[in-house]
Amino acid sequence: MIPLYNTADIRRLDSFAINKLKVPGIMLMENASIGIYQAISEKYPGIKSAGIICGKGNNGGDGFAVARHFSNLGIEVKVLYIGAANDMSNDCRINFEILKSLSSGRNNLKVRSFKIIKDIDWLKKSDLIIDAMLGSGFTGDLKEPYYSIVNRVNKFSSIKCAIDILTGLDSDTGFGNCIFNSDLTITLGELKKGLFIEKGYQNCGEVILKEIGIGNDFFDNVSADTYLIEPEDVFQALPKRGKSVNKYSAGKVLSIAGSYQYPGAGALTSHSALVAGAGASVLSIPESAKKLVHRSLIEVVVESYGTSKTFYFDSDVLEQIKERIKWADVLVVGPGLGRSSETSSAVRKFLLNKGSKYTVLDADALNALDEKFLDKIDLSDCVFTPHIGEFAKLINTDIKKIRTDILKYGRNFAVRYKTVLVLKGAPTIIFNKFGEAFINTTGNSGMAKFGTGDVLTGILAGLLAQAKNTETASIAAVYLHSLSADLLLAKKPLSNYLPTDIIKNFPNAVKFVERSVI
Structure with missing residues (x-):
């Protein structure tokens, strides 16, 4: 059996890594971004352009870091971020500032702030769209501007990937009123229940698990109640x-x-x-x-x-x-x-x-x-x-x-x-x-x-x-x-x-x- 975990378990994992193991959050984010970049590159080796939509939390921080790796490879990267830099989580803002600095000297890297819904069309011709808007802590109904963004992006013909969880999806229940539709979901740390039931099952595409660099010792003491059959x-x-x-x-x-x-x-x-x-x-x-x-x-x-x-x-x-x-x-x-x-x-x-x-x-x-x-x-x-x-x-x-x-x-x-x-x-x-x-x-x-x-x-x-x-x-x-x-x-x-x-x-x-x- 493959155990599946809920949001509370994943939060305890992050706390365990940062507070008990003393691993800096920015290091966990970098480990995650490398795994995400590698998974996408192996799955879609012919990608020449990528559009990445980043939120202001750690999911957005993962997206900024992934954008850097793709830019380093020479791929044309466009990043659209939602919200003000001052509202970003600490680790998210660090990766945002790094990316902004790099963009001033690179022709293949552009970073813009989202203002109106038509801004999303800037990414429309990208070979790949990456969802880094909202992470596994999301619950409830998706609200604006995310609701309109997801609806619009879902109509794009680009290959779509999601980081950790689909924006709009409750990672515990697999439910949501508006959910990003992905071809590939790279989930981090451990597998989440919501990816395998209801709308998660319908929308997540292929699911790949990537570690964040601290092993699985933490989950040896966590009791699961939901499993995938092997x-x-x-x-x-x-x-x-x-x-x-x-x-x-x-x-x-x-x-x-x-x-x-x-x-x-x-x-x-x-x-x-x-x-x-x-x-x-x-x-x-x-x-x-x-x-x-x-x-x-x-x-x-x-x-x-x-x-x-x-x-x-x-x-x-x-x-x-x-x-x-x-x-x-x-x-x-x-x-x-x-x-x-x-x-x-x-x-x-x-x-x-x-x-x-x-x-x-x-x-x-x-x-x-x-x-x-x-x-x-x-x-x-x-x-x-x-x-x-x-x-x-x-x-x-x-x-x-x-x-x-x-x-x-x-x-x-x-x-x-x-x-x-x-x-x-x-x-x-x-x-x-x-x-x-x-x-x-x-x-x-x-x-x-x-x-x-x-x-x-x-x-x-x-x-x-x-x-x-x-x-x-x-x-x-x-x-x-x-x-x-x-x-x-x-x-x-x-x-x-x-x-x-x-x-x-x-x-x-x-x-x-x-x-x-x-």
Whole structure:
């Protein structure tokens, strides 16, 4: 796992370096600027001109120092600074004064003060624009003149880079009302949470970490609660098969999924469980839908309930399938069930009587639930897999409000119900009962299709049936499901692969992880 840190941790790092280690702030700034300059030069070696927008804090100071390094190389550099020199932080002003002095004797270095919004157009033809306006301490809404500057610069065709954090982005929550859109973000000291969630994830481009010259000793004593998932974590979570395993000891999955209207959801879920390694997968589906899925499911046992006039899951079905529920190691409830009041009532009754069975709750099962009902039952053996719309309904909170601090809302839910929450999105985030968050690092926008979530649910159930651990199975399932989609891009266009392709390619994703670790 790669730990991610919050703004308070980063501030303590700066204080530790300056007050405990006695490293001058200007030295930290110089170390940072060298790393930034090197990262940009290696990534974009053909750059001939750079425009740098500097604020009055230490982020601006980094920008002034970076401008000096590029100017030393002979690149045409234009620097636009916001605010008066007297308002700059001490270290920022030192680098500003150095740059001003150098500019008087260099034709390739020009430094100007920002006065009106049209001043930004002075940088428009630069090959590269560097954002050094606001740093990781920023919170709240971006205000003028920064709001207009960012909006204008985002429309430029230049390559864009950001120093440490994107201007306008809250480095803890990944939220903001107006955010710099970067191709490359060089973050300093340690990785920040906000770069990998919500608008940070959407706007930061590639993220490169650069040290500031004091090592990582400080963070040895800092507890993280948010992590990026690595291949090694997935490899360790993969179930290991013994020589004496049989089809039943390899894990038994029962999917209560699909309906006459949505038969495909049940088919995708139950088939994916087998591909993920479960030894036995049974699909329980209405009699009216059985013929619709039976021919496509060769390896899955399809069992119907009700009569030819039964179209959805209801409470009468529970008695009919109770022995199969006892048989299963893992239960899947929700994909394609439908949202009738009878189905919702049956889902609630099922949860009240399922006993201590591992259960994956998805899609229409989530629609049947609310916090008042969830408070009544033990959910420690459950995994919830909502997208943000389903999650908002589940906790009766507006989607926009959740997005302002998605980590907080996800943690609160998982801790409150002592359960695992897989909050699907870009990126998908897994929360455990201790409040830890694990951010997925694989996946692409081609996954935005009907059926992709059903495949994830089946993969998760298949891994859970073997691993018997809701947290590790969820982490592995989310990562491998998305990695399978990433590997498809080697042979299929982004928009033209299907959820069934993700299933077929899943073994290749597992092999990819094994080869990258072993």
